[in-house]
Amino acid sequence: AQKVTQAQTEISVVEKEDVTLDCVYETRDTTYYLFWYKQPPSGELVFLIRRNSFDEQNEISGRYSWNFQKSTSSFNFTITASQVVDSAVYFCALDNAGNMLTFGGGTRLMVKP
Amino acid sequence: DAGITQSPRHKVTETGTPVTLRCHQTENHRYMYWYRQDPGHGLRLIHYSYGVKDTDKGEVSDGYSVSRSKTEDFLLTLESATSSQTSVYFCAIGGAGNYGYTFGSGTRLTVV
Numbered sequence: 001a002q003k004v005t006q007a008q009t010e011i012s013v014v015e016k017e018d019v020t021l022d023c024v025y026e027t028r029d030t031t032y033y034l035f036w037y038k039q040p041p042s043g044e045l046v047f048l049i050r051r052n053s054f055d056e057q058n059e060i061s062g063r064y065s066w067n068f069q070k071s072t073s074s075f076n077f078t079i080t081a082s083q084v085v086d087s088a089v090y091f092c093a094l095d096n097a098g099n100m101l102t103f104g105g106g107t108r109l110m111v112k113p
Numbered sequence: 114d115a116g117i118t119q120s121p122r123h124k125v126t127e128t129g130t131p132v133t134l135r136c137h138q139t140e141n142h143r144y145m146y147w148y149r150q151d152p153g154h155g156l157r158l159i160h161y162s163y164g165v166k167d168t169d170k171g172e173v174s175d176g177y178s179v180s181r182s183k184t185e186d187f188l189l190t191l192e193s194a195t196s197s198q199t200s201v202y203f204c205a206i207g208g209a210g211n212y213g214y215t216f217g218s219g220t221r222l223t224v225v
Contacts, residue, residue: 009153035213045203045216091155099144099163099208100171103155 002027004094006104013082014112021077021107023092029053033095034068034075039106040088051075082111116140119204119217126224132191134220136204138184145187146171146205147179149198150219156203162187194224 003026013019025034036048049059051068059066063080079086092104117138126132136145144163148156148171158171160179168179176198178190191198201221207214 004155006155037216043201044218047213047215050213093156095208095214099161100158101146101156101205101208101214103148103157105153105155 002029002032002094002096002100002102004092004102004104006090006092006107008107009105010108010110012110012112015084016081018078018080019082019109019111021079021090021092021109023075023077023104025073025075025092025094027094027096029096031096035091035093035095035101036066036075036077037091037093038088039091045091048077079109082109084111084113087111117204117206117215117217119202119220121220122218123221124223126194126222128195128224129193132194132222132224134189134202134204134222136187136189136217138187138206140206140215141184142206143184144206144208145181146208146214147177147187147189148203148205149173149200150203151200159189159202191222194222196224198222199224 005024032053034051038046056068065078067076087110089106089108091106094102120135146161147159150156157173159177162168162181180188201219203219204217205214
């Protein structure tokens with residue numbers, strides 16, 4: 001069985017602060033994919049990143065960065081210099097290549113001006 | 114072109130009535146999925162399909178059935194809606210290891 005845990009249910013920061021969203025996963029498979037999705041107040045799910053289990057390189061995309069550590073089964077997401085438009089619910093998810101995406105419970109990020 | 118569309122976007126129905134939600138894709142993906150989203154639970158898989166007439170249960174399949182008679186359409190049916198099925202339902206396509214997933218815009222279902 002696979003499981004994704006996002007221990008932070010809600011985070012509140014002031015604009016321009018850096019914020020890290022934690023994601024811890026459990027799987028017995030050696031091949032798997034990890035995802036982050038953003039759900040803004042409008043409700044759609046926006047794909048942010050997909051990372052396979054064999055690629056532990058950290059990734060940076062603008063103000064977003066991701067830290068994948070297999071040793072701790074974590075795939076954390078950092079937003080640098082947060083903005084009000086970053087306010088959303090963020091989901092971490094795991095696909096064990098068995099065609100079943102398992103989601104964490106989500107972290108609601110509120111960025112205040 | 115969105116590639117994946119859900120209908121209806123919103124629905125209010127009464128307890129005990131049947132409800133069918135539709136997911137339509139234009140991407141010719143083999144795999145299609147139905148998820149429900151509830152506070153604190155993220156998204157949970159209800160059923161998925163790996164081809165025409167080929168479906169399987171997910172984590173929270175009780176009370177739901179699905180059908181896929183064409184590659185492009187995946188239907189989710191609540192045979193007799195209950196208040197516990199009030200939720201936001203998302204359809205998705207993709208998977209199979211090497212692909213990402215694309216989600217529809219969601220259907221907000223309220224059972225009163």
